[in-house]
Amino acid sequence: MNLLEVRHLKKYYETHKAVDDISFNIAAGSIFGLLGPNGAGKTTLLRMLTGIFYPDEGEILFNGQRFNPQHHIQHIGYMPEERGLYKKMKVGEQTLYLAQLKGLSKKEATEKVKYWFGKFDIHSWYHKRVDELSKGMQQKVQFISTILHQPRLLILDEPFTGLDPINSELIKQEIFELSQQGTTIIFSTHRMEQVEEICDHIMLVNKGKKVLDGAVTDIKQNFKQGLFKVGLGVMPNPAQMATWHFDIIQTHDKAFTVKLNEDSSTNDILLHFIRQDIPVIYFEEILPSITEVFIQQVKQTESANAPQPIPATPETDL
Ligand code: ATP
Secondary structure (H helix, E strand, C coil), X not given: CEEEEEEXXXXXXXXXXXXXXXXXXXXXXXXXXXXXXXXXCHHHHHHHHCCCCCCCEEEEEECCEECCHHHHHHHEEEECCCCCCCCCCEHHHHHHHHHHHCCCCHHHHHHHHHHHHHHCCCHHHCCCEHHHCCHHHXXXXXXXXXXXXXXXXXXXXXXXXXXXXXXXXXXXHHHHHHHHCCCEEXXXXXXXXXXXXXXXXXXXXXXXXXXXXXXXXXXXXXCCCCEEEEEECCCCCHHHHHCCCCEEEEEECCEEEEECCCCCCHHHHHHHHHHCCCCEEEEEEECCCHHHHHHHHHHHHHHHHCCCCCCCXXXXXX
């Protein structure tokens, strides 16, 4: 079942098409990565999903109903990239206030704040002013403020920026826990290694258009290039290697990255080693990283959209 269905969404800034006819679904309970280079349209898209902007065209369905910010906003938690805490306000007072804005009673808000401050071991920050906290500490408070009301849809824009490895890990584990409890999560970032680790589905946008949309495992399968890494017990000699009928892409210490060609199979490759009595220690498929897919796709759309050179005017004989 889809928590979000987005159909032909468009948003223009004057004539600039920031989001240009984008459609996608987000399955309930999934962790959905929204990727794209700078200026691709991610923030504009997220602002429409959170009711900050109205789309110029298209529609958003939230849990099967036409998205209505007034009604649905209580089910959404949004942590924008530019963090939005009131600097002069005390941390505890502010989190209570933000939780009540999202519809919790004072009693519920107090219980939740107590629970999360305990979980993150930050009770001692309760009476501090926000501007007395470091950037990373403020970010933890902002994360708590975003999830206090147990949103069904949690939208995190670059949630790890400015966090040290320990706090990044803490937030990452919370993301997994919330996902296991059924929260649907949209995660926008430029950090590709986090996408592979965290997301089960990604959508890549570039210049306001959707370029790619699918399960991370399917995308890796679709973009694979027939590469395998084989580890050997001994280094073969050049005479043995001269008889091999497959392409060697890279040589490592007692290992090779090889590429299947049109008329070879993995078993053909293994047979070469068996016939030459070369022990095979391991043999594994190399799938592309999401970074490689991202770069390839962005470059491909850039070159497809690049202005065509003006054909040279044929020289005429005078
Ligand atoms: P980044 O990764 O750099 O944050 P983004 O993918 O979030 O980028 P957006 O902020 O959505 O991109 O911007 C998309 C496009 O719309 C960009 O070309 C940007 O210059 C333009 N844009 C964004 N906000 C405005 C605005 N208020 N007025 C005019 N143009 C805007």
